Amino acid sequence: MATEVRAAQLGGRFGPYGGRYVPETLIAALEELAAVYDAASRDRDFRAQLDDLLRTYAGRPTPLSEAPRLSEMVGCRVFLKREDLAHTGAHKINNTLGQVLLALRMGKRRIIAETGAGQHGVATATACARYGLECVIYMGAEDMERQRLNVYRMELLGAKVVPVHSGTRTLKDATNEALRDWVTNVSTTHYIIGSVVGPDPFPRMVRDFQRVIGDEAKRQLEDRIGRLPGCVVACVGGGSNALGIFTAFLDDQEVRLVGVEAGGEGLETGRHAASLVAGRPGVLHGSLSYLLQDQDGQVLPAHSVSAGLDYPGVGPEHAYLRDSGRVRYEAVNDREALEAFALLARLEGIIPALESAHAVAWVVRQAWDPEDVVLINLSGRGDKDVAHVARLTGAIE
Amino acid sequence: MSESAITARWRKLKAEKRCGLVVYLTAGYPDRDTSLAALRAVEACGADLVEVGVPFSDPLADGPAIQRAAQIALEGGMSVGGALELVARAELKIPVVMFSYLNPILAYGIERFLADARGAGASGLLVTDLPAGEDPGLEDRILNSDLDLIRLIAPTTTEQRMRAALEKAEGFVYLIARLGVTGPETEVTGELKGLIGRVKSVTHLPVAVGFGIRSGEQAAALAGLADGLVVGSALIERLERGVEAVGALVSELRRAMDAAGKTGFDS
Numbered sequence: 065m066a067t068e069v070r071a072a073q074l075g076g077r078f079g080p081y082g083g084r085y086v087p088e089t090l091i092a093a094l095e096e097l098a099a100v101y102d103a104a105s106r107d108r109d110f111r112a113q114l115d116d117l118l119r120t121y122a123g124r125p126t127p128l129s130e131a132p133r134l135s136e137m138v139g140c141r142v143f144l145k146r147e148d149l150a151h152t153g154a155h156k157i158n159n160t161l162g163q164v165l166l167a168l169r170m171g172k173r174r175i176i177a178e179t180g181a182g183q184h185g186v187a188t189a190t191a192c193a194r195y196g197l198e199c200v201i202y203m204g205a206e207d208m209e210r211q212r213l214n215v216y217r218m219e220l221l222g223a224k225v226v227p228v229h230s231g232t233r234t235l236k237d238a239t240n241e242a243l244r245d246w247v248t249n250v251s252t253t254h255y256i257i258g259s260v261v262g263p264d265p266f267p268r269m270v271r272d273f274q275r276v277i278g279d280e281a282k283r284q285l286e287d288r289i290g291r292l293p294g295c296v297v298a299c300v301g302g303g304s305n306a307l308g309i310f311t312a313f314l315d316d317q318e319v320r321l322v323g324v325e326a327g328g329e330g331l332e333t334g335r336h337a338a339s340l341v342a343g344r345p346g347v348l349h350g351s352l353s354y355l356l357q358d359q360d361g362q363v364l365p366a367h368s369v370s371a372g373l374d375y376p377g378v379g380p381e382h383a384y385l386r387d388s389g390r391v392r393y394e395a396v397n398d399r400e401a402l403e404a405f406a407l408l409a410r411l412e413g414i415i416p417a418l419e420s421a422h423a424v425a426w427v428v429r430q431a432w433d434p435e436d437v438v439l440i441n442l443s444g445r446g447d448k449d450v451a452h453v454a455r456l457t458g459a460i461e
Numbered sequence: 462m463s464e465s466a467i468t469a470r471w472r473k474l475k476a477e478k479r480c481g482l483v484v485y486l487t488a489g490y491p492d493r494d495t496s497l498a499a500l501r502a503v504e505a506c507g508a509d510l511v512e513v514g515v516p517f518s519d520p521l522a523d524g525p526a527i528q529r530a531a532q533i534a535l536e537g538g539m540s541v542g543g544a545l546e547l548v549a550r551a552e553l554k555i556p557v558v559m560f561s562y563l564n565p566i567l568a569y570g571i572e573r574f575l576a577d578a579r580g581a582g583a584s585g586l587l588v589t590d591l592p593a594g595e596d597p598g599l600e601d602r603i604l605n606s607d608l609d610l611i612r613l614i615a616p617t618t619t620e621q622r623m624r625a626a627l628e629k630a631e632g633f634v635y636l637i638a639r640l641g642v643t644g645p646e647t648e649v650t651g652e653l654k655g656l657i658g659r660v661k662s663v664t665h666l667p668v669a670v671g672f673g674i675r676s677g678e679q680a681a682a683l684a685g686l687a688d689g690l691v692v693g694s695a696l697i698e699r700l701e702r703g704v705e706a707v708g709a710l711v712s713e714l715r716r717a718m719d720a721a722g723k724t725g726f727d728s
Contacts, residue, residue, distance in 0.1 A: 088612075092622075348519060
């Protein structure tokens with residue numbers, strides 16, 4: 065709530081971060097979107113419609129699972145918020161359903177989105193199929209090679225997947241291309257950004273659509289053990305699943321919040337995606353936040369074994385939470401994440417997304433007091449990563 | 462405050478009843494020397510103002526031609542400092558507007574940039590992703606500097622916003638002729654005429670129309686409507702065929718605009 069007030073007062077800013085650093089052409093659309101969103105968020109019917117959709121279509125509330133064998137290993141009680149069990153296999157659907165309902169309110173029947181690994185693209189294509197909307201997904205040509213199955217999945221759901229050949233041919237370039245499309249077709253088209261990034265109102269809007277994760281988890285944990293967690297952990301790429309689970313706990317000062325970024329091949333190698341840990345403030349994709357960039361302000365390519373964390377920027381609210389000290393940000397490298405991926409599969413019978421495995425890895429490497437209670441946001445399932453990991457570990461060719 | 466070189470140039474154009482030709486070139490494309498030669502060629506062939514683009518890794522407001530030029534320029538080692546050095550070396554008599562995305566300028570340091578750009582001989586600054594009112598502190602620093610703060614207006618800009626944005630604008634108004642990123646062709650339409658009229662009703666600044674102008678024929682048709690025309694992507698594409706091809710297009714546009722005779726100043 066506190067952050068909501070701050071953002072509203074400062075025109076979509078979180079401290080100095082955020083804003084609308086976009087070409088003039090997009091300002092009118094952002095103003096319209098902000099107005100429609102603000103009205104919708106006060107409208108009980110909208111809320112009820114979205115809640116119903118989340119319950120009857122997306123599989124919410126998702127369960128909270130205690131992880132007994134992992135708990136035994138790390139030395140305190142660990143709970144997993146099971147976003148991997150949401151429809152399409154990750155938290156992304158919470159946001160895309162909300163934004164599709166907003167697009168319908170604006171009378172826009174063409175939807176565009178960017179995608180990295182393809183999870184947000186699949187969630188967008190799914191929501192569009194459900195409402196019969198035209199759907200165009202921009203995806204880096206390199207990512208399309210790496211994630212062929214998700215490309216087919218999106219096509220199966222009726223979306224058109226457009227390869228992006230510019231720049232590094234990955235998520236950041238797909239985002240540029242989606243923004244270019246939006247600049248051109250803004251009167252008929254809504255752009256569903258997949259994370260808490262981009263110009264205002266996207267960061268606060270996507271956070272609000274994702275905060276259901278933390279709201280549910282807080283209630284579930286209260287019902288289960290009658291107390292707050294000592295520590296809440298989530299992976300951070302753009303940062304939507306992290307803000308999704310953190311927001312409910314922001315005002316509970318006794319709850320430690322930890323965001324885990326992708327350390328890639330190690331921070332010292334420069335091949336990583338840890339914008340908050342190793343970047344510095346800059347402007348990319350419409351907002352001021354932490355950014356991987358060179359001395360001259362050129363954006364550096366990110367690297368992570370997990371395509372969903374492979375982004376050189378991060379949501380502006382995270383930048384604010386970092387500076388204020390409310391959330392602590394850490395980096396976990398590729399190797400640790402791959403170990404955690406296998407560990408959770410073996411110990412709990414849950415194959416996590418490689419993104420979520422970063423959060424698990426951080427918990428595993430910490431020392432815990434037996435009285436601690438740790439809540440991990442298991443933001444997605446690892447089925448999409450199995451072939452990739454098998455190739456990396458040499459299990460298959 | 463004394464009149465800026467940009468304002469002086471528009472005043473002269475108005476007195477001569479000519480439509481201004483504003484050209485855009487990406488600094489360092491295809492390489493430093495050719496880029497320098499191209500700047501000199503556009504001046505020699507009749508350009509009235511030149512916008513020098515600072516290449517950025519993520520040029521989300523630009524179409525394929527300028528994106529590609531930026532990428533090639535960066536691969537050749539172009540930078541903010543390099544672009545300023547290029548401007549200084551060119552020693553142009555026509556006014557230079559630095560054209561950039563915000564992040565390279567922030568990384569360079571805003572005060573340092575404003576001072577160095579002035580030192581290099583630039584007279585104006587246009588920041589693609591800094592819309593009016595977004596960052597008042599930063600905008601004030603540019604307004605209080607020796608560089609003119611040039612504003613973009615889009616077809617989607619509301620009248621209320623247009624008023625607010627142009628209240629403090631300097632030099633001239635860069636009017637985006639149609640929705641979209643830089644590049645694709647523009648037809649002269651009644652809608653555009655209306656749009657220019659709307660801008661003219663809220664500002665005394667000259668209005669230059671951009672995005673998509675690529676032939677003398679188009680330029681002639683638009684010359685009567687606007688105070689100036691901006692040509693960018695078409696020149697960048699021509700540059701693949703060499704500096705002479707760029708000069709030829711600028712000459713063609715110049716002739717066509719002058720033959721068309723009238724300007725928008727009196728309309």
